[in-house]
Amino acid sequence: MLIDALLLQLGYNATLVAIGATLLGISAGVTGTFLFLRKRALVSDAISHATLPGVCLAFILMASFGGDGRNLIGLLLGSAVSASVGLWCLNWLTRNTRLAEDAAIGSVLSVFFGFGIVLLTVIQTLGVGRQAGLEGFLLGSTAGMLWTDAMVIAVGGAVTLLLIMLIRRPMTLVAFDPEYAAARGLPVSKIDMAMMGLVMAVTVVGLKIVGLILIVALLIIPPVAARFWTERSDYVVLLAGLMGGVSAYVGAALSASAPNLPTGPIIVLMSFALFLISLLFAPSRGVLAAILRHFRFQRRVHMRQGLLALAQGQPIYEKLTLRLLRKRGFVRADGVSTDKGKARAAKALRDEHRWAVVRSDQAHEAAAALYDGLRQIETVLTQDQIAEVDRQIGGPKEILA
């Protein structure tokens, strides 16, 4: 069943949902990355919650003029208008009052959402139009998705991606160093506004599938997960798009493979799974890598200190140090150093002297920056450079008796 779903064999509606969700996931991941890099990820939460009053007002308006209150394009337009109002309020609050952005986000988010819920309740008592299903915008509902709905999502997602391609350079520059960008004459606040506009577009487009409460997850989780794997912003963008797309596709397929599985929440859980994998297993930034690194570091410190102690004929009391030295055959069981240990210890001491020269010489700055008291000098200098350093020291020091 799941295989069928993944291969788009579960019928027309499931296929539409899967394709629409994938496009949404890609554009949300890519758009969200710039928001994340600008450290304004939570603004998307305010934007998404601010869509609700617009959805409701658009419904009331369309229904009272005798139209179909559930026309998707009309509802999305309404949501875009009220999200813009919310965004404007947010910007006004942060710029013209002493309110910090987090407090402004909290205020805008809750007020707009509360107002939306009131309107939703009013609509249910009004009895105009076919109001059933409007609350589907809260958590998304894909059951009755139409061809036109999928097209709206596909076109919206594609246009968003295209625009991001166009302004990715200024957005990255503004995210890294807004003051420098302003000094170069970049319209920083306009670029920020464009970025928020794109976030709004993704939010509005995603209302149908994941709903306004959870869309923030698709905007934030993929970039955060992608950040674990790379140190380059352009790769974060690509990876976040990929992760967003994959989690949306798999999530949509999964929810189609069994009855009564909600699409939006499953997609969010899928992206959370990718986040968890990244958090734990990413090389260098991941949690496991950090723990491993710590243990390796600890052992290298003990080994290094042990060797230096051997070279200088000092006694060693640390159990871990002794164990490590014994394991490598540098000391005997009674703690007396072996010939191999003596040679290795002499080398360690000589390296210390070499490092001292390297670190005091500005010409070796790039190498010196890698000094951590542990690194073998051969990994940062060539044999010729080491020979030169040795000449400065005055030949290998005779330490051993």
Place this chain on the structure above:
Amino acid sequence: MLDLASSNGQVQQDQGLEDSPLTIRGLTVSYGQKPAVFSVDMTVEAGKMTAIIGPNGAGKSTMLKAALGIVSPVSGQVKVFGQPLDDKRARIAYVPQRASVDWDFPTGVIDVVLMGLYRELGLLGRLRGDHKAKAMDCLDRVGMGDFATRQIGQLSGGQQQRVFLARALAQGADLYLLDEPFAGVDAATEKAIISVLKSLREAGKTVVVVHHDLATVSDYFDNVFLINTRKVAEGTVAEAFTADTLQAAYGGRLATAQVDQLALALG
């Protein structure tokens, strides 16, 4: 200590006062009700190194930011090479305080320098080999060539500062504005930066530096601009950097012994 010969020697560049690289008239900037900079005039002399000096919170950085349009002034006028700022942006390079950015941003050293080529690259221009070569050259000039492929998160404070300077160099500007480039950097970095700045001056460029170390002012700079919200003094080091002007700018905040010492050093 002041090199009079060179200060007369380089004025032959036919630049009248109206063509000064940077002129500021009646600049007032305020965060809230209290002005940070109040009605300040400044005329930067071309081809010279000028230090902006004043106590903490005197509006040094704010003045620089207002000159660059980063903060908008309450009133006042800024002219760059005799023209409005926006017409001459390409000729200014700015080096912000290094603490103003997050150094955990996912990017490499050379990528930061390439940001200096933003105007050449444009929105969609492809990054070519000669762009990279130019960025590498700028990194070499600040002694950071070996760091090109490293992550910015691995840099020390002094190295961060030199990367910022390399980014400004990449712009190939004529006027360089630096905000506290010597704050909290190692001696090697300070030497590297000052020698780059001096080479810019040799090449006829103009350098303006927000500076906090009074002891090095007469060694490093030709001109001094003393500010404490209002302008206190402006001119050559010999004219404007005296015990009296320092007392006026710093008030009681500078120990008298320190002033005497500086006055002694100034002769």
